Amino acid sequence: MADSINAIVRAALDSLVDERVFPGAAPPDTATPYIAYQRVGGAPSATLDGVCTTRNARMQIAVWSDTCEASTVLMDQAMAALCDDIIKGTPIGEPVDVYEEATKRYGSRLDISIWYST
Template identity: 35%
Template sequence: MLNALTDLVAGRVFANVAKADTVKPFITYQAVGGQPINYTTGEVPDRENTRVQINVWASAHLEATTLGKQVEIALRTSPNLQAEVLTGRAATYDETVDAHGTMQDFSFWN
């Protein structure tokens, strides 16, 4: 997933949070759940599903919206990821870092 996103923001992709002085735009991501596989036989599955929220942060709303769409396209078209889009992009604003953002959830199998 990281390889598909790093070129969009000159490598500024961070797990969970970025430092307050990080140059915008940047991307954060976090695991927010997934779809467990449960076998009645007690076997341990050889794959896992992870639901990941991708957050885009920028100086202006339009920039965040545009970059959010680029993230979705990059994940949808990456041949190695097989990402599934779970939600539409939601707009947000973070006062602590004065950043406009978008949030969107994706599903990945690994």
């Protein structure tokens, strides 16, 4: 059986942030930088013959750092890792920068469409 979409995303991103990659949200007090991801939809993969073994996931990637510049660099690295010749993800738009006042952290988020085998 092929890897799950979560395993694919983690494997691509772990080395960028010393394995601080989390589904949904990072635990409180996680050191920066870190990456959170979640599935936020995808293209239907059913045909008249039934459900396909190739699926699509729209994954939202959110990177967090202590500076805006560091977040921009980390997002560029995450995009490169998920849109390489192996995973072949496709960005949906361009990254959106965010600032979280409560934690004083800078972030960037982007949705990436990824086709994978189940």
